[in-house]
Amino acid sequence: MQPRAVRLVQLSRVRYAELLALQERWLRRLQPEPGTEALSGTEAGALLLCEPAGPVYTAGLRGGLTPEEAARLRALGAEVRATGRGGLATFHGPGQLLCHPVLDLRRLGLRLRTHVAALEACAVRLCELRGLSGARARPPPYTGVWLGERKICAIGVRCGRHITSHGLALNCSTDLTWFEHIVPCGLVGTGVTSLSEELQRHVTVDEVIPLFLEAFKETYKCSLISEDSPN
Template sequence: MSAVRVLRLGPVPYAHALRVQERCVAAARSVAAESLVLSEPVGPVYAWGLRGAPGPAEAAGLRARGAELLPVRRGGHVTFHGPGQLLAFPVLHLRRRRLPLRRYVGALEELGLRLCRGLGLGEARALPPPFTGVWVGDCKICAIGVHCGSHITSHGLALNCCTDLSWFEHIVPCGLEGKGVTSLSQELGRHIPVEHVLEPFLDCFREVFDCTLVFSEEPGD
């Protein structure tokens, strides 16, 4: 059973979590270490992957609302990251795990499903492509977007715990017209902060990826 180092950053800027992730990717390439970076964004950010960059007028409007805009190295269109959201960036060796990329994305969906159902959201489900992620009805509760280079993963999933969902109203989340966004707090009818989800998330991660977890106090500046 492999060991995965866990870095719990807590509330930090989204860009800071990305920098920590990139150091973990470098470590994975040099010493074959696997990591899991967990964080909660402290400010509003709109990020997009290889597709779906906002046009100049849209970008100006989003900045005017006080949000940061960042292109990132992952698949997918524009989405929102902000307070009340759990970000999980697994840095794993897919070749060593003998795990094809599509099955890896499916494992992230299974992780999100187990977590949501374990928290009492039995109606959480996965949908066929192109509707990647975890859904409650026609609303996405957990977005998934990954990057894989030299068989090493980065980015991962964003779970809405107690996120202010009004930020999603200014974009087409993940490029999916006619679909909504929801959160654990909205669906369960009570406040679910990120810190209440961390331990159940780690339990599900252990199960899905068949690993042990080693916790690191490294701040990752």
């Protein structure tokens, strides 16, 4: 059986709002109204990759930020956005790989929990390919990928009618001081880290994207079709 195809859309550095707008367009494409363009029968959706152009704090369905906290974070020069993903508050910013797979899980033969585990496996594999053999996933509420008690990759997804959105945020060369202004993902007593911190050298998002794509294809057993980034 031929593997399902997933469209690869790389956006380089963009504002978080632009990523969300593109995600919404792909959600509409996977849930088409009569008379609108739909995916071919061999495609399962899209893999959206980018690096945030500026600092932004996001809150999930479980909240995580009071109006007072949101005002304090905006005063630091960051955006603050509510999202429809699972989980609590986290940070996105330059030096971070954002991966938003917009997928029809039925076409890939996956359940939601299997999809979350696959995202974790992709990040673990990327860390291993960079020589960090201690990276591992942990059971809820510690969703994501960890090196000891330090989280290197946060995961939060949304799923409706078997269609997923949002995804993971992997710290490559992220300024980790931004995390000091919140309790990341609501987990008290844990820390955050990055590839640059662990490897003691500057690791760019562009450097790790080929490794992540390799891990994604292996884990999801799919092919990737490159698509031009929207203007």
